[in-house]
Amino acid sequence: MAEILLENTLSGRKEPFVPLHDKEVRMYTCGPTVYDSAHIGNFRTFVFQDVLRRFLLLRGYKMLHVMNLTDVDDRIIQNAAAAGINIADYTATHIKTFLEDMDALNIERPEHLIRATEHIEDMVALIERLAAKTITYTSEGSIYYRIAKFPGYGKLSKIDLAGIQPGARVELDRYEKNDARDFALWKAPKPGEHFWQTRIGPGRPGWHIECSAMAMKYLGETIDIHTGGVDLAFPHHENEIAQSEAATGKPFARFWLHAEHLIVEGEKMSKSLGNFFTLRDLFAKGYKPSTIRFLLASVPYRRQFNFTFDSLQQAASSVERLRNFVYRLQNEKFPEGNTPAMAARIQQAEDDFHHGLEDDLNTAQALAAVFDLVRDINTAIDLKNFRAGDAPRALIAMTIFDAIFAVLLDDDAEKLRALGLAAPEAAQIADAEIESLVAERQAARKRRNFKAADGIRAQLDERGIILEDTKDGGVRWKRK
Numbered sequence: 001m002a003e004i005l006l007e008n009t010l011s012g013r014k015e016p017f018v019p020l021h022d023k024e025v026r027m028y029t030c031g032p033t034v035y036d037s038a039h040i041g042n043f044r045t046f047v048f049q050d051v052l053r054r055f056l057l058l059r060g061y062k063m064l065h066v067m068n069l070t071d072v073d074d075r076i077i078q079n080a081a082a083a084g085i086n087i088a089d090y091t092a093t094h095i096k097t098f099l100e101d102m103d104a105l106n107i108e109r110p111e112h113l114i115r116a117t118e119h120i121e122d123m124v125a126l127i128e129r130l131a132a133k134t135i136t137y138t139s140e141g142s143i144y145y146r147i148a149k150f151p152g153y154g155k156l157s158k159i160d161l162a163g164i165q166p167g168a169r170v171e172l173d174r175y176e177k178n179d180a181r182d183f184a185l186w187k188a189p190k191p192g193e194h195f196w197q198t199r200i201g202p203g204r205p206g207w208h209i210e211c212s213a214m215a216m217k218y219l220g221e222t223i224d225i226h227t228g229g230v231d232l233a234f235p236h237h238e239n240e241i242a243q244s245e246a247a248t249g250k251p252f253a254r255f256w257l258h259a260e261h262l263i264v265e266g267e268k269m270s271k272s273l274g275n276f277f278t279l280r281d282l283f284a285k286g287y288k289p290s291t292i293r294f295l296l297a298s299v300p301y302r303r304q305f306n307f308t309f310d311s312l313q314q315a316a317s318s319v320e321r322l323r324n325f326v327y328r329l330q331n332e333k334f335p336e337g338n339t340p341a342m343a344a345r346i347q348q349a350e351d352d353f354h355h356g357l358e359d360d361l362n363t364a365q366a367l368a369a370v371f372d373l374v375r376d377i378n379t380a381i382d383l384k385n386f387r388a389g390d391a392p393r394a395l396i397a398m399t400i401f402d403a404i405f406a407v408l409l410d411d412d413a414e415k416l417r418a419l420g421l422a423a424p425e426a427a428q429i430a431d432a433e434i435e436s437l438v439a440e441r442q443a444a445r446k447r448r449n450f451k452a453a454d455g456i457r458a459q460l461d462e463r464g465i466i467l468e469d470t471k472d473g474g475v476r477w478k479r480k
Contacts, residue, residue, distance in 0.1 A: 007360045009256040019224045024062045026219040030228035033070040034094040037278045041262040045229045048259045048301035050107040065110035066218045101279045104289040106406035122213040123205045129247045141188030147181040150242045157234035208239035226253035262305040283421045288412035291316040313432035329391045338389030349373035
């Protein structure tokens, strides 16, 4: 197979990916800050990270993958205090929701899913390493990183620091510092706030030091891949580089991959605009986990994602088309034998699928390869040019596809019931999906494949849809 090319934010170009440690990929992904439920923009990034992980596994790599849970920051402390509970109890609810949402979207768990509050000692030790190199200073009990000591600052985000004037005394995170460019490594406690008593003084970690300390603890001083949303490139990831490389003198991450923003119906997602959605919001509207995962994975991660409800309905129809195709391969009776031309066609589709993903995870190209194959095989079946011996090979191709996209297993209702969010069956299927299934049933009837037609009728009946055949050969449907 061809080499994998990944667009590295650090270099600004696509580069061949080869891990440092033979066949093991060491990857760090920024997880959520658990002060609230994650929204669909967050999950666009988490699905991209899962596609990357799954593709590397498909290519035979072993994964050593770390995702952090930021379970202490200003918002968490403030919200927990307002609720009258400690931060551990406050974040536990949101962590539980996040893990359930991950499972609903078939996002694989990393080898290490770690909490910031369980690694305070590691953060303190890293701050001490930086202090020993005179890269830090203390102001009013807080400890700051001195940007002027790290000449390479800005190399990831290409930020122009000229507009940030050194020497300015400004307030950031409600703490005083000497230079507008500097950032907090350790924050002195305010009255009534939660803090840790440590050998560098009482307080709590800054956001950026958390990821540096945890990534290097589990993955070593130089990691293969670091991912996150594009909004994290500056200042978060820039600050991670400054901390880590100043402490070790080594490159921190070899590849930086950033997912672009998600917007909703052409506008920035915002609660004030009424277009802010969590997964639970979409589940409650009757959309299935597989539909949402398919849609979020369908747009290459480096492109801005315009989320629309029309595209959700199209995604539902696409998933159903794929599932019906697999059902057809598994259940229809085909003439005996096999056809070399069909084997070649399936192999070409697999090659095109891999080529798409090899090109910086071009999921749109990979999906095109799959749907072109589905179209060609359906046509061959209708023309009686598909043989029984061709079906196992086609099913293997679909298994390879689903190793990445993970939407073929029809367990959406089961997942929603597990979350206590299952809507009535009739509300779980969108109109566009019904029309697509009706059209497939009509096509099956036309080619006199009554078993397939009856199967689709039964499937719709189970989901609360009644079909009525008309005298002119048409069909009407209604919800129970």
